[in-house]
Amino acid sequence: MAASPASLGAHAGGNPTAAPTPLFTYVLALADDALVLGHRLSEWSGKAPMLEEDIALSNLALDLIGQARLYYAYAGEIEGLASGAGRTEDALAYLRDEQVYSNVLLVEQPNGDFAVTMMRQLLYAAFMHPYLQALQRSADTRLAEIAAKAVKEMAYHLRHASEWVIRLGDGTEESHARAATALDEIWTFTGELFEMDAGERDLVRQGVAVDRETIRPIWQATLDRVLREAMLARPADRWMQTGGRKGRHSEHLGHLLAEMQVLHRAHPGATW
């Protein structure tokens, strides 16, 4: 607690002082989205409503954490090329604080009831599936390879979430009400999926990143199709929450990171 500012900086995950490159920032955001949502889903392990879903949610979590690892490893290599000292995937996942996590607010929202979890999953997967399809054509070979791998898994995530949202929305009075409430509550976090900073726009011009705006009509069409069958309606455009990409998070992320990072921080460098 009495650490000098210098050692404090070093402790905060060795966040480098050199300005990160746009590619590092971009890849790190993809990684943070996947890891935080993967961790959230893993919280259902052992207590999902039924055994099949317990297994399914753990599988989804595993896919996302696997994808996050590919992104983190690449981000570390990019950082190494730029600064001579890139962090490992573990350092990026476990030794960064909340303020430098750049995931969208949507993925850090608490699981809530099953309707909230499934609606959050639908909103994310309906965006990520076409996004990864497009990213397969990235001018950055490594990103194209990761996308080609991840898009296959994301198709399962989208199908799974869609089926559940339809089942809940077109189910009982109770499940319909919960699905409608869930959609209304988390809709405000979807605006961030389409945010791009100046660095990401440059990457779009270079053919490295995907223009998020081009995904919007596909995302809306998927949602309309699923929500209509679920007897629900896509909410009208309205004011959207923002801040996650810049490290301004809801109170929930700090709690999530504390649980996820405590073991690694308590036993630095431990292996088994």
Next chain:
Amino acid sequence: MGTARQAAGVPSPLVGEGQGGGEPRRAGSPPTPNPSPQGGGESDLERAHSAAAAVVDPEIPVLTLADLGVLRGVERRGDAIIVKLTPTYTGCPATLAIQLAVEAALAEAGLTAARVDIVLAPAWSTDDITEDGRRKLRDYGIAPPARGAAVRSLFAEETVACPKCGSTDTSRISEFGSTACKALWRCEACAEPFDYFKCL
């Protein structure tokens, strides 16, 4: 990891690597007087290929890596022999176990200069599972993946034959099963539940 090492029958795959034990190593020495690709190098490559190809999947022990289609080639790079593997599912915990088992098998074959590289492209597909692999899966009680199933449209239905009685009167319980690569199905004809290989 223990499973992988036991499967390969070697206590530790990593001990000895890079320490020059076993076969003579030429690390750091100038190119050998016999640079011909046929000059003994090919048999090492072949041995590395056979050793890696025979390693079995820790979660579906009837399938070898060759059956599974994850062995993407063996090549010589300088003094090293590189065995290229591709992961099935990105989060599959067996990927590390498979890598360790291959390293163990290579060490057992005396190929101390061989190492494993994980490659992502082209992304693995269930279409990469060989015909032999499909037959072994069926005999093991897992319905093999339909060819081309990975490219089916997002909400299309699948027809899966029961691996026990062969009936196609089957229904899906869950697209996610006991491992990253399996889905849960049920046969309506013989009433048996069964695993179906999850198509990618």
